[in-house]
Structure formats: C-alpha cells, structure tokens
Amino acid sequence: MPPEAPDPELTTIRRAWPLAARNCLLDSPEARLRLAATASMAATLVHEVNQPLAAATNYLSACARRLRALGAGHEDLLAMLDHAGQETLKAGELIRRTRNFVINGRISGRRENLRTIVERAILMIGERRDRVGITTEVPLGLFVKVDRIQLEQLLFNLLLNACEALAGRADGWIEIGAEAAADGAVLLSVTDNGPGLNAVALARLADPPGGPGAGLGLAIAAAVAEAHGSRLEVENPAEGGARFTVALAAAT
Known part of the structure; x- marks a missing residue:
C-alpha cells in the first residue's frame, strides 16, 4: 500500500x-x-x-x-x-x-473547535458525569491548534481525576473554562471543589508513567501538555479544590 x-x-x-x-x-x-x-x-x-x-x-x-x-x-x-x-x-x-x-512524542495539530473537544471529553467519562455537576465556560467560537484526540485524552484524565476526588460528595462540581491570554494563547482550565492536591499528589506530576508512586492519568496529561509545547499547571485555589491549566496555541 x-x-x-x-x-x-x-x-x-x-x-x-x-x-x-x-x-x-x-x-x-x-x-x-x-x-x-x-x-x-x-x-x-x-x-x-x-x-x-x-x-x-x-x-x-x-x-x-x-x-x-x-x-x-x-x-x-x-x-x-x-x-x-x-x-x-x-x-x-x-x-x-x-x-x-x-x-x-510528536503530535500533529490542526485547527479545532475547543468547545467541541470539551463536550466530547465529557461524554468519554460516561455515567460519572451524572454524579457531579459539570459546567463549561468555553466560547463556541474558540479555535485552537491541537491534536484533537490527544487533547481529548488530556481532558478525560483530568475529568476522571476530578471525579475520583469528588467521590461520595453530594455537592461536587467541576468547571471547565477557557479564555484568551495576553500572549495570544488560549488557557484551558479544569477546576473542582474537592479536597485539593497534597504534596505527594503534586509530586506525581514529575513521575514518568509507571514510576514510583505514579499517578498515571496526571502523568499522561502532563506529557500531552508538553507535546503541545506547554505544561500542565496545578494549583489549589484559595477557595478550595484543585485547578489544572494548560496553555494552547490559538488558531484563527
């Protein structure tokens, strides 16, 4: 062939x-x-x-x-x-x-609608999405240059991680947001109101898949972010919970 x-x-x-x-x-x-x-x-x-x-x-x-x-x-x-x-x-x-x-480690990026990618990733987590409140603040006309499948996997892993953190909570929620940054990039974030990440969980982002104490989902998400020329930023907001953010290349 x-x-x-x-x-x-x-x-x-x-x-x-x-x-x-x-x-x-x-x-x-x-x-x-x-x-x-x-x-x-x-x-x-x-x-x-x-x-x-x-x-x-x-x-x-x-x-x-x-x-x-x-x-x-x-x-x-x-x-x-x-x-x-x-x-x-x-x-x-x-x-x-x-x-x-x-x-x-190479990915091929093309112009993709970010809102569509987010919606597909939400569908990928299956019935878990019915156990928490998920809101999206992603403009319909926002386009990025990414590998769609890999970005869906990144979001899937972050959503799965958030769902696990919220297990057993009746008031659990996840918010997916996106906004244009001053440098022309698009900041995509996943925030939850769970217990946040302790020092051990934060250190897992530096572990390779299969490494000691590895959080495989977070390690994969971090690797996909790096392959897009970015990095997975993690923080525990003052109001509680955890927030993951990745900068993506904007596409017109």
Whole structure:
C-alpha cells in the first residue's frame, strides 16, 4: 500500500519524546530498555488491534448494505450501524496516533473547535458525569491548534481525576473554562471543589508513567501538555479544590 500523502493542514507541534528530559526516565540502562520495549509494544499493538477493527468495520458496512437493500423501515438500525462504524474508525485512529505519540512524542495539530473537544471529553467519562455537576465556560467560537484526540485524552484524565476526588460528595462540581491570554494563547482550565492536591499528589506530576508512586492519568496529561509545547499547571485555589491549566496555541 503506498504511503499516505501528508495532510497540508497538519503541523508538527513538538519535539521528540516529551518526557525524555526527565532524568528519572533515562538515568539507567534498565530505564532505557523499558522505554524501547514500550515503543515496540506500541507498534505491535497497532498492528494486532487494527486488523480486528478493520474486520469489524467491514462487517458493519456489509450489514448496513443488506439492510438498505431490504428497503425502508430500518432507519434506526442503519443509524446505529453507522455510528458503530464511525466508532471503530475512531478507535483505529486513536491507536495509530497514540502509537506515534509513544514512539517519538510528536503530535500533529490542526485547527479545532475547543468547545467541541470539551463536550466530547465529557461524554468519554460516561455515567460519572451524572454524579457531579459539570459546567463549561468555553466560547463556541474558540479555535485552537491541537491534536484533537490527544487533547481529548488530556481532558478525560483530568475529568476522571476530578471525579475520583469528588467521590461520595453530594455537592461536587467541576468547571471547565477557557479564555484568551495576553500572549495570544488560549488557557484551558479544569477546576473542582474537592479536597485539593497534597504534596505527594503534586509530586506525581514529575513521575514518568509507571514510576514510583505514579499517578498515571496526571502523568499522561502532563506529557500531552508538553507535546503541545506547554505544561500542565496545578494549583489549589484559595477557595478550595484543585485547578489544572494548560496553555494552547490559538488558531484563527
């Protein structure tokens, strides 16, 4: 199969492996071997998982064609099959782009609507969103240059972290906000009214995935932020809770 032509709308945003500068990753032969093994496993995973995903997509398409051949009256089933096909395609894209991110830390950014990304990330946390109050203060016309899938993963991890912090609270809330900064960037924030982060939790942001005491979700979010040329800022606001903020490149 010939290689795909590069998409002119895509822009490589960042450098090589974003966590490579952290001494704890590459301070021993064992750590370097583990990193190489992770990259190899990512490549294998893409190859092995994409085959059944492609097969599932083909089966769904075949079912849709047979239903359409039967005539009218199956619109609901066809809609479900179409949605299922779109989800399998999305899964394949997610796996391929995550593989590229794991291997070389590079992401490809394009102009994306930030409000749409936020809404998709909220859907990703499933029924957890019904246990807390989630509000969004993200303008509809705000566009950023990002890797959509990776940013959705960043938000998913931050929302999941907030939901876990609010577990058992009847008055728990999460606010997702975005605003333009003076330097032209867009500041995206996730704030909750949980107990805040203690020193141990804050230190986990410096741990590589799988490192001692690692908070894997926060480590992934931090890595995605770095790959976008930013960093994940964390604070405990004076009024309580925790706030995570990342600066994104604005797109006109």
